[in-house]
Amino acid sequence: MSGELNITLTSNFKAKPQSDAKLGFGTLFTDHMFVMDYEDGKGWHSPRIEPYGKFCIEPANMTLHYGQAIFEGMKAYRTVDGKVKVFRPRDYLSRMNRSAERLCIPKIDVEFVRGALMKLLSLEKDWVPASEGTSLYIRPFIVAMDPFIGVRPSKTYRFFIILSPVGAYYPEGFKPVKIWVENKYVRAVKGGTGTAKTAGNYAASILAAEEAKAHGYTQVLWLDGVERRYIEEVGTMNIFFKIDDTVITPALEGSILGGMTRDSVLRLTREWGLRVSEQPLTIEEVYEAHDKGTLQEIFGTGTAAVISPVSALNWKGNIITVNNGDAGETSLKLYDEITGIQYGRCADIFDWMEEVE
Structure with a gap:
């Protein structure tokens, strides 16, 4: 892992939902995301928090052709005393490394990424909904970035963490x-x-x-x-x-x-x-x-x-x-x-x- 965590704030903040009741799942995303790159011989580098947005890939991107991609899903909650807390982040990130090993993807530094996640969440605290059953869904994922047609591990990767406020999973109550x-x-x-x-x-x-x-x-x-x-x-x-x-x-x-x-x-x-x-x-x-x-x-x-x-x-x-x-x-x-x-x-x-x- 090389490089300090750089932060670039957006100049175009999104309007936040006026009501938690209108939240769905995975359709709305916060203002910022965490990004980090990997290159063979250099390791994970250039960690940054930047405005949420599109990124460019080539048509020959290896993930599109061979599916070398992993992800995780965890949640942050607004507690009854108004604090924002994350459920078992180290455990989820450690599991991500087990997935990475199986897919020949370089492992992440769990403690560094956990710290970067907490910084990202600190910036996006206002996106965490407060109603019972709602939360801020956290999606870390890694994709291969090599433009190459051929089956082998990629030599470059990109790691993202994006955030999405989500509604109650049971909008009509806890039902079987x-x-x-x-x-x-x-x-x-x-x-x-x-x-x-x-x-x-x-x-x-x-x-x-x-x-x-x-x-x-x-x-x-x-x-x-x-x-x-x-x-x-x-x-x-x-x-x-x-x-x-x-x-x-x-x-x-x-x-x-x-x-x-x-x-x-x-x-x-x-x-x-x-x-x-x-x-x-x-x-x-x-x-x-x-x-x-x-x-x-x-x-x-x-x-x-x-x-x-x-x-x-x-x-x-x-x-x-x-x-x-x-x-x-x-x-x-x-x-x-x-x-x-x-x-x-x-x-x-x-x-x-x-x-x-």
């Missing part, structure tokens, strides 16, 4: 969603890129998500790519099952993204003394538990929704309803606790929140 169990397509296999937060994983999931939506389902539940039996994750979330008073989630064995909210849920449930297991789990076992009456809850976990309770599963046309279609007590408690920590209503016993000065 219906999930389509995907039986035709696969998301990842062990040894692939399923453990990395890379653009291609999401592109490959779009068709299945669109087909699920056409059938009236909100998300896709992916099964393993070999036997098509073992549960992996939902399209944008990790997945949990409460069966016979045990909270179960698939183990991270090389094809599942290790979510920060997943990790937060595991730490909280263990802190509460619940029985918790990270283990292989088949879709047949879930349906058998439902038939026996021991399937108590299903819920997803992710940065955007935090906790997303599941009301129903559809696997090969066999539909089961979970907890009478209502959110379960564990998912409700977890949602209240994690959002309580994020907004400053609950004690932050794990020191997950970092204040922006």
Whole structure:
């Protein structure tokens, strides 16, 4: 890492939303962004905060042709006492380095980038909405910059952090969603890129998500790519099952993204003394538990929704309803606790929140 952090302020400030109720997700961006470049032999250099805007790439840009790109997603919140705090920034940036390693992208200096992020957030504090459920979404990402037609790692990269004020994920309240169990397509296999937060994983999931939506389902539940039996994750979330008073989630064995909210849920449930297991789990076992009456809850976990309770599963046309279609007590408690920590209503016993000065 070379160079001091340079800051160039915009001369054309954007009008901020007059109402948090009008915020969507990922459509509005703040005045400034963080940018940093990489070159072989020079490393990461020229870190800067500058006005948010377009940047030029050549038609032969390697990201456009070969998808060498990674990203992260985290959030900053305005707490009940008016402070601005970020949820687990070091952990998210450390995960970005794990994705970088898998995609042959040079790793970032986590502490330097965290400091630059906090400076960017300090400049953009007024963009952080204050209403319950709203936040400032933080999107760090790295793209290859070489103009080259040929499959190899790029020799140049650009790293960005952009910010977007976002509305409540549940504009109509905390309600369960219906999930389509995907039986035709696969998301990842062990040894692939399923453990990395890379653009291609999401592109490959779009068709299945669109087909699920056409059938009236909100998300896709992916099964393993070999036997098509073992549960992996939902399209944008990790997945949990409460069966016979045990909270179960698939183990991270090389094809599942290790979510920060997943990790937060595991730490909280263990802190509460619940029985918790990270283990292989088949879709047949879930349906058998439902038939026996021991399937108590299903819920997803992710940065955007935090906790997303599941009301129903559809696997090969066999539909089961979970907890009478209502959110379960564990998912409700977890949602209240994690959002309580994020907004400053609950004690932050794990020191997950970092204040922006």
